[in-house]
Amino acid sequence: FIRIGSNATSSSDTGGVLATIGAALTIVGTTDSETVELDDTGDSLNASGTLTASALTGFGMAGSIQYTGIANLEINLGNGQDSFNIQGTAAATSTQVTLGTGASTVTVGGAGGTVQAVAGLLQVQGDNSNDTLMLDDTAATGATTGILTANRLTGLGMGSADPTVVNDAAGILYNGFSNLGMMLGSGADIFTVEGTANGTTTVLATGGGADSVTVGTDLSQLDGSLFVAEGGNSTDSLLVQSDHASDLTLSAQGSVGKITGTGINGQILYGGVGALTITQNSTNDKLEIQGT
Numbered sequence: 347f348i349r350i351g352s353n354a355t356s357s358s359d360t361g362g363v364l365a366t367i368g369a370a371l372t373i374v375g376t377t378d379s380e381t382v383e384l385d386d387t388g389d390s391l392n393a394s395g396t397l398t399a400s401a402l403t404g405f406g407m408a409g410s411i412q413y414t415g416i417a418n419l420e421i422n423l424g425n426g427q428d429s430f431n432i433q434g435t436a437a438a439t440s441t442q443v444t445l446g447t448g449a450s451t452v453t454v455g456g457a458g459g460t461v462q463a464v465a466g467l468l469q470v471q472g473d474n475s476n477d478t479l480m481l482d483d484t485a486a487t488g489a490t491t492g493i494l495t496a497n498r499l500t501g502l503g504m505g506s507a508d509p510t511v512v513n514d515a516a517g518i519l520y521n522g523f524s525n526l527g528m529m530l531g532s533g534a535d536i537f538t539v540e541g542t543a544n545g546t547t548t549v550l551a552t553g554g555g556a557d558s559v560t561v562g563t564d565l566s567q568l569d570g571s572l573f574v575a576e577g578g579n580s581t582d583s584l585l586v587q588s589d590h591a592s593d594l595t596l597s598a599q600g601s602v603g604k605i606t607g608t609g610i611n612g613q614i615l616y617g618g619v620g621a622l623t624i625t626q627n628s629t630n631d632k633l634e635i636q637g638t
Contacts, residue, residue, distance in 0.1 A: 348373060350411065351385030359385040363424070365406030375415030378438075382416050387446060389424030397421070397441070399434035399463060418442070423450070431455075434463030437505070442469040445522075449476040454518065459485030460531070462503035467515065472522030474545070479523045484553060486531030494548070496541035496567060497521055499528070510536075529553065536560075539574075541567030542612055551575045552582065562587030565610040578618040586614060589627045596624070598637040607634075 349355070350371070353362030364386045373382055386393070386405050395404030402411045402421070413419065418440050423430070425446035433456040435441045443452065452470055456463045461483045470479060483490065483502050490509040492501035498519050503509030505516020520526065525547050530537070532554035539561045542548045548570055552559065554577050561572065565588045576582035588594070592609030603622070605614040616622070624633060 348380070348382045349385070350383065351388075353388065354383075354385060359383050360422075361388045362386070363389045363406065364411075365389070367407040367409045367411065369409040370412060371409060372412040373414070373416065375413075375417070378417055380416040381418040381420065382413060383420045383422070384411065385422050386424050387422050390426055391424070392426040392428065392448070393424065394429040394431075396431045396433060397435070399436045399465060413439075420444075424448075426450075429453075432464070432468065433457060435466040435468050437465035439466045440469070441466060442471070444471045445473055445477055447473050447475075449478075451478045451480065453480045453482060455480075455482030455484075459483065460503065462486075462509065464504045464518070465516065466505070467517065467519065469519040470521075470523075472520075472524070474522040475524065477523050478525040478527070479520055480526075481518070481528045483531050484529050487533055488531075489533045489555075490530065490535045492528075492530075492535070492537045494528070494537070494539045494541070494550075496543045496569060502530075525549075527551070530557070531555070534558075539568075539572060540564070542570040542572050544569035544611075546570040547573075549573045549575065553577055554579070556581035558583050558585070560585045560587065561614060563589040565592060566590060568610055568612040568614065570612045571615065572612060573615040574617075574619070576616070576618040576620070578620075580620040582618060582620040583623070584616055584619045584621070585623045585625070587625050588631070591628050591631060592626055593632040593634075594624065594626070595634045595636060596638065603638065 349359035351362030428450040500517035501512040505513035594607035
């Protein structure tokens with residue numbers, strides 16, 4: 347167990363800062379169970395940092411922390427309004443990021459605008475009040491496949507050489523965020539929303555290309571507001587599926603449509619959709635159309 351921070355001891359690592367790292371620090375793990383804990387929880391100032399699959403920079407450090415061959419990387423941030431860019435994670439490393447109480451933003455995506463460098467499992471924990479998690483895959487030009495649940499995002503090339511193949515063991519585990527934004531590229535993307543988190547406003551922007559978004563099939567798993575913003579192409583499609591009892595209402599205000607009702611805990615907003623399809627399972631289900 348390796349602890350790094352100004353208050354680090356052999357048994358604890360809390361209330362310290364990383365700004366005392368004044369030169370390059372290299373960590374080479376020797377076992378498949380090595381854990382590295384980085385503590386910046388004592389930093390109350392606004393800070394920014396960048397993580398790649400091999401290094402952490404920023405957060406007031408004049409130097410950097412290089413790492414390889416470790417099983418677990420834990421990064422605990424302070425209470426400022428932090429900005430953290432996660433450009434990549436190591437395939438053999440489980441990376442965990444915990445935010446403080448400030449209104450912080452975590453952006454997942456490489457400098458080139460794709461998420462394929464996120465090779466190992468990434469866990470991000472907000473403070474349940476004011477944090478934002480953004481995923482930037484806007485530079486992806488080929489087809490991708492992604493799946494979102496109430497606490498996990500997989501696919502889009504994370505942990506897979508083929509961005510159309512979903513690696514269930516990789517991706518992003520998330521919790522405690524007020525806002526979740528996902529920005530896709532210009533390819534023909536296939537994205538499934540199986541659930542959204544309670545208290546989280548979720549936005550999916552599919553970008554260009556002939557994109558296909560499916561929401562469901564258990565609409566009761568939509569605990570937060572979901573906005574699907576497609577590219578406005580006639581080939582962009584949104585399929586809302588319910589395999590449980592549901593009475594739904596379809597309405598519209600301007601260019602934004604809305605789906606609410608019994609059987610769906612949150613709401614679905616959508617725009618730029620070329621074709622909308624709603625399927626319900628029970629013969630007793632109802633669909634009220636107030637506008638399109």
